[in-house]
Amino acid sequence: xxxxxxxxxxxxxxxxxxxxxxxxxxxxxxxxxxxxxxxxxxxxxxxxxxxxxxxxxxxxxxxxxxxxxxxxxxxxxxxxxxxxxxxxxxxxxxxxxxxxxxxxxxxxxxxxxxxxxxxxxxxxxxxxxx
Numbered sequence: 001x002x003x004x005x006x007x008x009x010x011x012x013x014x015x016x017x018x019x020x021x022x023x024x025x026x027x028x029x030x031x032x033x034x035x036x037x038x039x040x041x042x043x044x045x046x047x048x049x050x051x052x053x054x055x056x057x058x059x060x061x062x063x064x065x066x067x068x069x070x071x072x073x074x075x076x077x078x079x080x081x082x083x084x085x086x087x088x089x090x091x092x093x094x095x096x097x098x099x100x101x102x103x104x105x106x107x108x109x110x111x112x113x114x115x116x117x118x119x120x121x122x123x124x125x126x127x128x129x130x
Contacts, residue, residue, distance in 0.1 A: 004121075005054070005055070006113065006117045007114060007117050007118075008054065008056060009054065009055045009056040010110045010113040010114045010117065011056075011110075011114070012056030012057050012058060013056065013057055013106065013107075013109075013110040013113075014107065014110045014111065014114070015058070015059070016047070016049055016057045016058060016059055017103050017106045017107035017110060018107065019047055019059050020047040020049075020103040020106075021100070021103045021104065021107065023046065023047050023062065024096055024099055024100045024103060025100075026045055027044045027045060027089075027091055027096050028091075028093070028096050028097075028100070030042045030044075030089060030091075031089060031091045031093055031096070032088065033088070034074075034077060034079055034086045034087070034088060035079065035086070035087045035088075036079045036080075036081065036086065036087065037071065037081040037085050037086065037087050038081070039087065040067035040068075040069070040087075041066075041067055041068065041069025041070070041087045041088060041089045041090065042069070042089040042091075043064040043066070043067050043089070044064065044065035044089060044090075044096075045062050045063075045064060045065075046062065046063045046064070046065070047059055048060040048061045048062065065089065065090060065091070066090050068087075068090070069087045069088050069089050070087070070088050070089075070090050071085045071086075071087060071088075072085065072086055072087075072088050073085055074086050
């Protein structure tokens with residue numbers, strides 16, 4: 001492992017965790033998006049992480065939730081069908097919030113690794129100057 005490999009690995013983790021955070025924020029923001037029964041529900045985004053050969057991680061893709069969503073009886077809603085139903089996304093908020101905590105902590109850990117590596121490299125440079 002080279003001297004700066006740690007920064008590349010931590011940087012790749014920062015990028016993947018940022019994408020995960022963005023997807024979770026998008027899901028949470030659209031958890032109550034209502035559509036008519038003749039339309040697809042909002043589809044939650046799920047980030048697929050992929051290990052890289054250099055020890056880092058990258059976004060392997062984005063998978064989407066079920067477009068069927070869930071049917072909710074809401075006869076007063078303007079988008080309700082003749083039976084009084086609307087379609088909502090099938091998003092479990094407790095799962096989204098748990099994942100949000102994991103993604104935030106992963107991001108914070110990657111930031112700390114980056115800071116520690118930079119401090120170590122700076123200390124080594126100072127020793128070399130002495």
